[in-house]
Amino acid sequence: MSAPPLERRFSKNQLQYILEQALIYQCACPAQVTKLISELVQLYDYQQQCLDTSDTDRAVHARIADTVQAIIPIVETCLADVLALEGWDPDTLDMPANLQKRLIDGLER
DSSP states (O other): OOOOOOOOSSOHHHHHHHHHHHHHTTOHHHHHHHHHHHHHHHHHHHHHHHTTSOHHHHHHHHHHHHHHHHHHHHHHHHHHHHHHHHTOOTTTOOOOHHHHHHHHHHHHO
């Protein structure tokens, strides 16, 4: 008995790409939200693997999976909003050059 596949706005590769850029330029907010999404996906996947053990376990794991399934779209929308507010390219997910420069300038001070 498995839950439906997790609907995702950002793929694993896209999240990794955002995270790498955010970490290079020490841009903590997108990195933190990206990490949260990745952890929620891992939690969901874990619950799917555990659904077939016992009735109690099944209910526990289904409840956790249902909650994660409800939360992911909210957190992914948050990430999309943060990226838009900061001016990241919505197609390539590249951090804007002006933000990179500002963050590098801040590090050099």
